[in-house]
Amino acid sequence: MNDHMHQTQSFDTYETAWCPGCGNFSILPCLQKALTQLNLDPHHVLMVAGIGQAAKTPQYISANGFCGLHGRALPPAIAAKIANEKLTVIVETGEGDSYGEGGNHFIHNIRRNVDITHFVHDNQIYGLTKGQASPTSEIGHVTGVQTNGNINQPLNPVFLALAAGAGFVARAFSGDQKQLVQIMMDAIQYPGYALVDILQPCISFNKVNTFASYKDRVQPLTDSHDPTDFSQAVQAATQTGEQIPTGIFYRVEKPTFHTRHPVLADHSPLIEQTCDPSRIKDLIQSFV
Amino acid sequence: MTVNVLIGGAAGQGIDTAAAILEKILKQAGYHVFTVRDFMSRIRGGHNFIQIRFGSEPVHSHTHNLDLILALNEETISLHQAELSDNGLIVCDSTTHADDSRLLPLPLNEISKKLGNPRVAGSVAIGTLMALFGLSPELANPVLPSFLNEKYISINQKAVAEGYKLAQQRWSVPSGSCQDWMILSGNKALALGALAAGLKFYAAYPMSPSTGIMEYLAEQSTHCGIVVEQAEDEIAAINMAIGASFAGVRSMTGTSGGGFSLMVEALGLAGITETPLVVVDVQRPGPATGLPTRTEQSDLKFVVSASQGEFPRLVIAMRHHQDLFYQTIRAFNLAERYQIPVILLSDQYLADASATVLPFSLDNLTIETPVQPPEDISDYKRYQITESGVSPRVIPGDPRFLTTADSDEHDEWGRITESAEVRNQMVDKRMRKLDGLKRELEEPELIGDESCDILLVGWGSMYGPLQEAVATLNQEGQHHPGCVSALVFSDIFPLPTKRLTHIAGQARLIVNVEQNATGQIAGLIREYTGLACGRSLLKYDGRQMTGEEIVAGIRKIREVAYE
Known part of the structure; x- marks a missing residue:
């Protein structure tokens, strides 16, 4: 543990403010491991988050960090990547942030396909605001606000991401660290927008989706699953019943924002490009 | 002497292209030109008009006293004939029915059909207008290619030539010396300023009347190596701009009041993360939606206080096309120097108005870069407490240091804190940036003499009309008591108060002249100086006040004040 964030050599972690037993405690070391195993330089990593418990992650790991507004993690993240493609940009934040307040950005950034990674800590409850229904809470889930049980259908984020055209869609479980590290590494290496929905228990506010209930139900996809087959991906993503499939549902390469953009494709990063003043003079002259 | 031409028709009749061609021809002929555009919020039909005013002396704004109407439909005549001077002319097609002795019906449509394309009637009319103004017919040839698809250039050249034969010179306007000046819209002038300032990233959601900025930037995207991204909403737009700026490229977003409303929370994000924007x-x-294609100055009090909490910001109001270019460049540098959000207030009037301006100069252009920490430190503090309030800003990717920004209150390292002591230190540090900023504020421009009886106070686009009004009112000076001057603010928040308090101290009456219903600058002046505007001239019908309207209003006020 370190006092201050000036370590540029390794992905050290810091003392957190999470509740004891929080699923976030399992996810943070996986992130640390994935980043270290990928041999990335901390100064080339930018962690971006919105607001929430999971969104504190950038505060707890030795990398560059941008903790913006609730629901608004994706816009600054993709813009930072557009500004400097040398950065490895990772959004790490909760499902309320990603799918609730930030739902519009979620859909449209799948369309943009900027090369960033999106780790969603999905505990099916709002933690920071002390236990209201989240976009993925199950029907009937009783909370301090949904006093008679949640009556709104839960969102299926992996299915939505597939439908919106994401090229990398995965689901993981905070209790299966080995799988999580591997998925994280694959997602970070994937050239394009990669979504990993990470199921995790909320020890304080979610008494329905407990560690035990996840542990009993998660079922890693078998080797027979072909992640390049869209229909298999949809089938896995929409599977209902007792078992919750985990793993990489879908992975295909697609043109990214950068490869399609005339200013970014085959050019140096935007931050290194300069516009010669003579070009501005040309424009001025065009109005004469 | 100025001549004022109105081109009117339905949306889709091509009046915009005709006006763009005519204003450029007039500029090439050496005239000062000021063009205002009055559009309805529709794509086809309705009534749109454009007024082109030109002369040998600088033209600062519009007037409703018309010398010539080019009517592409009958409605244009019925709506505007009352504004036409007695010896004015209404140029229209021969098939037009209208009861007016000033009508000059010409076979515009017949000629265009003969030429093979009914859509060139506008160019026939341009030729006619050029003849009426005694312009050389050759002036059109180099202008047409800039506005027309290549395959239509030759037919339009013929149309202009045919139209030229239809009339004799009617006006003789001494020429100016604007041949080598620029003519461009306010939105383009602002976009050009941003490009000159080194803009690399622009994100916006389309919204009238700001869309022209995004369109021009997008058009120059590859030429200048910038990324222009159409966001899914204005919330995304501003958060993207903040993210790109944090990552080290100059960024901007643009919108109108409705979109700005959505951006408000993120304005505070730029404030607390101290990200230039x-x-x-x-x-x-x-x-709400209001009048989408019309003008107003009613967002001032909103933008000076937008977003929860307290943080330093700078608001600059655009007075004219020079401001739109040079103040935009300055805005980027001040945003970087103080690591604050800078808000540029333009309006539909200026955004869509074209004006002749001296070619913008890049001679004194400087592009400030983020202040860096000393090389020899081992412990980088992004939010280091400093005397100026400005802390070194490392860009992510710098191998020396990591950097962290947080919308939560944070300590010097950017880590979340709830310490009361650190909270106070951070608020004080951020607000201290205002001390430096206030020292370099630009005082409002004075039109007229320092010693005046009536001081008009305006801001932003009211500059042009005030310029005209003061000139007219002071010409009447010998017959009327009470000489008039005007102060027009560009830097408007924090409010520069030196020149205002100095001049107001000698004036008998202060009158605020604004395009809004509540007198917003009068409120700011009261708040920051204690000075009261005794009278106000306000307009909020979506149409910019003219110099004549100000003159009429001040005459009334003057009569009462000097009874």
Whole structure:
């Protein structure tokens, strides 16, 4: 543990403010491991988050960090990547942030396909605001606000991401660290927008989706699953019943924002490009 | 002497292209030109008109006293004939029915059909107008290719030539010396300023009347190596701009009041993360959707206080096309120097108005870069407490240091804190940036003499009309008591108060002249100086006040004040 964030050599972690037993405690070391195993330089990593418990992650790991507004993690993240493609940009934040307040950005950034990674800590409850229904809470889930049980259908984020055209869609479980590290590494290496929905228990506010209930139900996809087959991906993503499939549902390469953009494709990063003043003079002259 | 031409027709009749061609021809002929555009919020039909005013002396604004109407439909005549001078002319097609002795019906449509394309009637009319103004017919040839698809250039050249034969010279306007000046719209002038300032990233959601900025930037995207991204909403737009700026490229977003409303939370994000940001609000009448294609100055009090909490910001109002270019460049540098959001207030009037201006100069152009920490430190503090309030800003990717920004209150390292002591230190540090900023504020421009009886106070686009009004009112000076001057603010928040308090101290009456219903600058002046504007001239019908309207209003006020 370190006092201050000036370590540029390794992905050290810091003392957190999470509740004891929080699923976030399992996810943070996986992130640390994935980043270290990928041999990335901390100064080339930018962690971006919105607001929430999971969104504190950038505060707890030795990398560059941008903790913006609730629901608004994706816009600054993709813009930072557009500004400097040398950065490895990772959004790490909760499902309320990603799918609730930030739902519009979620859909449209799948369309943009900027090369960033999106780790969603999905505990099916709002933690920071002390236990209201989240976009993925199950029907009937009783909370301090949904006093008679949640009556709104839960969102299926992996299915939505597939439908919106994401090229990398995965689901993981905070209790299966080995799988999580591997998925994280694959997602970070994937050239394009990669979504990993990470199921995790909320020890304080979610008494329905407990560690035990996840542990009993998660079922890693078998080797027979072909992640390049869209229909298999949809089938896995929409599977209902007792078992919750985990793993990489879908992975295909697609043109990214950068490869399609005339200013970014085959050019140096935007931050290194300069516009010669003579070009501005040309424009001025065009109005004469 | 100025001549004022109105081109009117339905949306889709091509009046915009005709006006763009004519104003450029007039500029090439050496005239000062000021063109205002009055559009309805529709794509086809309705009534749109454009007024082109030109002369040998600088033209600062528009007037409703018309010398010539080019009517592409009958409605244009019925709506505007009352504004036409007695010896004016209404140029229209021979098939037009209208009861007016000033009518000059010409076979515009017949000629265009003969030439093979009914859509060139506008060019026939341009030729006619050139003849009426005694312009050389050759002036059109180099202008047409800039506005027309290549395959239509030759037919339009023929149309202009045919139209030229239809009339004799009617006006003789001494020429100016603007051949080598620019003519461009306000939105383009602002966009050009941003490009000159080194803009690399622009994100916006389309919204009238700001969209022209995004369109021009997008058009120059590959030429200048910038990324222009159409966001899914204005919330995304401003958050993207903040993210790109944090990552080290100059960024801007632009919108109108409705979109700015959505951006408000993120304005505070730029404030607390101390990320440089330029936000353009091209104002239109509100609230809510209001009058989408018209003008107002009603967002001032909104933008000076937008977002929860307290943080330093700078608001600059655009007075004219020079401001739109040079103040935009300055905005980027001040945003970087103080690591604050800077809000540029333009409005539909200026955004869509074209004006002749001296070619913008890049001679004194400087592009400030983020202040860096000393090389020899081992412990980088992004939010280091400093005397100026400005802390070194490392860009992510720097191998020396990591950097962290947080919308939560944070300590010097950017880590979340709830310490009361650190909270106070951070608020004080951020607010201290205002001390430096206030020292370099630009005082309002004075039109007229320092010693005046009546001081008019305006801001932003009211500059042009005030310029005309003061000139007219002071010409009447010998017959009327009470000489008039005007102060027009560009830097408007924090409010520069030196020149205002100095001049107001000698004036008998202060009158605020604004395009809004509540007198917003009068409120700011009262708040920051204690000075009261005794009278106000306000307009909020979506149409910019003219110099004549100000003159009429001040005459009334003067009569009462000097009874």
